[in-house]
Amino acid sequence: MNHGPRISFVTRSSTTRFLRHISISPLSKVVAQSKPKPVHKFSYEKSNNVRMNGDDLETPDSATDFGDYIRSSYGLKVSEEEAQKIPAILALHARLNLSPKFKKSTLVRALTSRMKNNDYADNHQMALFGSNMLSYYTTEYLITTYPRLPIGILKAATDAFVGDFSLHDVGKNVWGIEEDWSTNLEKYLSKEPKLFRFGRLRYDRQAKEVEAGITKYSISSETSLSTATAYANSVRAIVAGVFAADGERETKDFIYKHVLSRNVDISSMLEFEEPGKLLARLLKTKSMEAPTIRLISETGRQSSSPTFIVGCFSGDNLLGEGQGTSLKEARIRSCVSALKAFYLYKPLEPRVPSDDSFKPLFVDEGESFY
Amino acid sequence: MSKAMHSIPGSLLRLGARTQRQLSINGAQVTAKRGVVFAKGPRVRGAIRDPEDIFTVKGIKYGLTEENVKPLKTFLQSKLQGKYELPDKLLLQIITHKSFAHGTQPYNARLSYFGKELIQLSAAKYAITRSTNNEYAINNLNFDSLGSYTQSLMKTDRLLKEYAVVNKLDAVFFRRLALPSGREDDSFKPKAIWSTLTASLVGAIASQHGKKAADEFIENELFGDVFKQILPATKPASESA
Incomplete structure (x- = not known):
């Protein structure tokens, strides 16, 4: 079985020909030939x-005469x-x-x-x-x-x-x-x-x-x-x-x-793997204070079904609230709600560009972090 | 087993790495500090690039300066007595591609997505509203040309790139260089990146002046001379029959 390209060379000292195998994985050919993955399209x-394929379409002599296509x-x-x-x-x-x-x-x-x-x-x-x-x-x-x-x-x-x-x-x-x-x-x-x-x-x-x-x-x-x-x-x-x-x-x-x-x-389409980290980075790029989580209210800490409500703050600004049966759950939920509040920001009385009473849009700068 | 794990020096090293460490090498006291060395010019694997280098493309430094937005500004002023003028901040966003400086600066991805949707609709509307004698036309709108090679060309990245190049919209264009040394070929203009210039310009005009203005701009500018220029060389033999 041939595992890759063979390189032959002649040594000067003798006339014997050496065939030398370069060790290449048998998969290398497959990998080199593989096509890029098709991009997923909605x-x-x-x-x-x-x-439209050409068989079913009669193109006029001047291809830009779109009225004459048949x-x-x-x-x-x-x-x-x-x-x-x-x-x-x-x-x-x-x-x-x-x-x-x-x-x-x-x-x-x-x-x-x-x-x-x-x-x-x-x-x-x-x-x-x-x-x-x-x-x-x-x-x-x-x-x-x-x-x-x-x-x-x-x-x-x-x-x-x-x-x-x-x-x-x-x-x-x-x-x-x-x-x-x-x-x-x-x-x-x-x-x-x-x-x-x-x-x-x-x-x-x-x-x-x-x-x-x-x-x-x-x-x-x-x-x-x-x-x-x-x-x-x-x-x-x-x-x-x-x-x-x-x-x-x-x-x-x-x-x-x-x-x-x-x-x-749309809110359910947003999923965050590490909401706390993401929020911290987001606040940093927006030059805001780092997030702090504060307990707002709780009940039944000693019971089998406690409830905690925490808020996610940047300085004195409440960014989001979260509730859960453990402090950790409530904390994560508060970060998620803060992130969702950011991404799902909605201007007051939005007017689309095709409206008559149109106002210039709010243009976002794009996600400036990964 | 767990005791043995704790005695591995590697784990102690990791603990100590967070703070400054006093070491004694051959009797001399050495304070190990974290030192950062920036690499400039050609890319060095594993080295951290100088931030100055990242924010500079072919000698032009990123920033909201008059010089940076001037080419696009003069271009817009020349069109219909400045009907499509845009704020400077938006102009800078138009000429910044997502690949620039790791996407940390305001970039044009969303604007160009919006612009491409509008160009696509305009291209279809343009094609069906040409005058026709087709008996299958509905209210004199002939849908038969939609999806043909030539009609599809009206919304391709190729046309958008060509428009950007012809009108020199890329005179100042912040994007990641394929070769950071700046030894990039001048003809290296990938259409996926260059098309965002035109598309985001259209998107920005629509977002600031409304759809009608953007439609006008597309029809007069994109579907005019530039479209005809790229046409003949690309007409396939199968379609000319």
Whole structure:
């Protein structure tokens, strides 16, 4: 077995050739060739960076004439008259309180994912635009409301608002979009008009339930999507549809109403390994006095269930309070609450840059310590 | 076993290391004190670098001085009669990368993240609002170009870096040098670092003058000449067909 490069050299004193092995671990080749680890991307980042391949896209001679790009797979279109005959579409339109300018046929397109052997216009690129809209307005909202969030938490919070799983929840449980599950035979037997399938979410499934209790996951092609992504894409496409119908300001209102109104617990995303140390360093960089912990009140020290309430002070300023069944627990909790108070700082009456009555933002300096 | 552990001299050494120690070497009294030696210039493994050295990039010392913010300030004043002017403190933050001085100074990471989000949205909006005859357009908005090579190029680090270089935004730029000796090639401008200049500038304009002003800046500045400059060389053969 060859364990690495062999170096041969000839000695002058004799004509014998020596073959000399340099001792190299057999793993060295593997290590040298290994690729850097892929960077983890949140689902909203992935949907922001979807790329269209050249096969399905006719590029004009001048690549910057963006109006002249054509999707070559598009051949069929559900017309406005046809779309108005679909009960599910009418219901969804009314439920979302969409404006009359929002066409029913756009809603049909928003529920059609990119699929194999599909000639109808799909929501693939509308979802890309909707995703850009959603992630910008969420970032803007978070950066204005919590200017000191570390970038990792900022991204996680954005994903909690506009990632695949939360938009799946919006689409399925709040808006009541249904999947197109039934087969053509079932549709025929139930005498359902063929048109009605356009009122449901249609996509190439990544996993299929072969029979009750058995799910087949092996199906993956370029167009196949997980259920969450398919739902999320349809929600994103509807956001893009609102933009097309009513403009950017209404889209912003729509996003605030349906997505940013959801409750995301950002405080629980912050975890500190050594809160005491971290707080001490933070106060040092802010030129404040070192933290001191003082007991505020206690009860039942001798009992089996004592309670202590301590405060974390810098000089005379109370930074945070913590309670626990031991002094140590209370101390750690007080440090954590002081750190959270810092990171979750919220300006009074925050105004986002896209508001009309906008005031210059508080810009944080970034975490100046590690 | 535990008794034997206590008799190891190493553990005593560790105890004594916290304070000054009196030693007797060959009859002479030596006071061992902690001495710090700073290394300057080329990096020496294990040595502590001189703080002066850390706060200096290519002979320019970090600080909120008129000279440091001047290049960016004059650039902003030249754009639309100073419509996008920013406070000096923010200008210094824009030209400081997170890698500078171990991230101890205000840096531009969050601003550039915000700026990149805005550029991404503007790029998409710019593409779909071009005039079109596409029959699948919705309200005259043609979504079909989104995600194509050329459209994706509008939001890449490459374009942002190119803009920063062309407009000399990096005349004063505080970042960690790959080679601290200063022997760095002038053409060594990694796009991941240089793009934060433009992105954080956009983010800062949005944060001080609102989204509308920043949108204007992006459309007039980024998607203008610089975008066209980087375009032809990068058009792939597969797309021109």
